[in-house]
Amino acid sequence: MPYHGALQTTVSWAPLEPTNYHLAVCAYLEQREPELWNWIAASRQEQDPALRLHLLKTTYQLSQEAHPALHAAVAQASQRLNIAPEVALYQANHAEQINVAIYVENNAAHIIFSGAVLELLDDAELSAVIGHELAHYELWQRDGGRFWIASRLVERLADEEPGRGEWHYTALRYQQYMEIYADRGAYRVCQDIAPCIASLVKIQTGLKQVHVDSYLEQAERILAHDGVVSDAVSHPQAFIRAKALAMHAAAAPELDATLDRLLAGAMEPDTLDITGQVALAALTRSVVASLLTSPWFASDAVKALARRYWDDFTPGEAAAPQHLGAVGQVLLPDAHKLDTYLSFVLLDFACVDPTLEELPMAAALQLADQLGIGDTFETTVLKETRLKKTAPAKLRAMVIPTHIDRP
Known part of the structure; x- marks a missing residue:
């Protein structure tokens, strides 16, 4: 018989905190796609008889009577995750690959073990795996299914998108952060990162013995190299997950920034997800605001161009505080x-109004130098305009006035 979490004696544990990434994607979709959001929300099913029949036909069900230790681990995990689902456990037939998966219904969770997982992991590691899988269920059920709805919505938008665009990368990173969240669920259940990391490495390698401290040292050696980014299809690599879990357990304040760097990599226009697009739009606005600080830059042509970027932009507005350094520069x-993207943005504003003569280009060159993209911008200017090669040096040396007299 499946285990029913509602039969256990409950003890209140504080809910897991959703990742900031999940919260940001949900907030964006709720605001920008309310009709699609409500349509997906209405599609949730209580139970799927076809799924249950398929599992019974393709697995051996691990009953509570025959496997009491596994079901006891389910009871503990459910208690610590503050959930009470109907949980059924299965061993997949004819499955050689070592893996654990979960199918989630509204009030039920089906956990499927594949390969020799049950022989490979000790009791603590099995508890970690069960905690990990049930954390998926917990995330799907909380807040009225909000995070499940967002997951289905970004997957649908990604499927309808030609090529790899922002929704492809959003769906990918949403899934990656789900695994990070589920690892935190495993830690909540075990109260120790060792079995969480050991189970992860054992499942991926098939090894019977794993030295967790050694693996964490290995992860640190990998991550010491610049530019290391997850290239996995859905689950981040084990070394990233181990590092993230260790930082989570230590309450490291730089965890979110580290995860953003390891999962998304460098901010690049071609690989932005939807949150990255929002962030780049805000950064671009701050760059343009920094360029247009002088009142003389507020010509009709410049204002018209700025409104093509943002309807409510006004030359002279301040750059956003989060983009400013200690000395007030973006x-x-x-x-x-x-570099290339921002160079063309600066070039747009430097060239849009010929009546301002050399001043916009001088201001743009000086700002590009402050931003650290001066060489790329100069190359772009010389390629896209008729300026001579000696012109940028002279323009960089110009003193930019705060006001100019107009005829």
């Missing part, structure tokens, strides 16, 4: 590939 992210 700073680009430490890891970015925005």
